[in-house]
Amino acid sequence: MIRVVLDTNILISALLQPQGLPARTFLIALAGTTAQLCVSGDVYAEYEEVIRRPKFKRSETIIDHALRAIRENGFWVKPSEKVRACSDPDDDMFLECAEAARAHYLVTGNTKDFPVKWADTQIVTARQFLDAVV
Secondary structure (H helix, E strand, O other), X not given: XXXXXXXXXXXXXXXXXXXXXXXXHHHHHHHOOOEEEEEOHHHHHHHHHHHOOHHXXXXXXXXXXXXXXXXXXXXXXXXXXXXOOOOXXXXXXXXXXXXXXXXXXXXXXXXXXXXXXXXXXXXXXXXHHHHHHO
């Protein structure tokens, strides 16, 4: 099974544009057949905080459904080491999660903020991820 970590921008894009590539990526990760969504406490907290921002105008029902799906279908990990490798230090938690999960992919809309690769984890866009796994 392919293990994948999703940057928050992929989750938000998935909820804003249900027909887009990030949405397909999110659904594949949640389905758990081809890929498994990997999540840590910090990553989940980031998802929850950002998804609830008023500017995204998502209903409480949509927010609750997405967060429940992540809680119930995610492969939960607890990173044991802090990482300092991203140009935006707030993104380091995704590398920490990927490392703890031994994720194959970290999917983001901002590849420039991440190293090209982290351990055995490839940092890719939603299109690159889908091209690799579908």
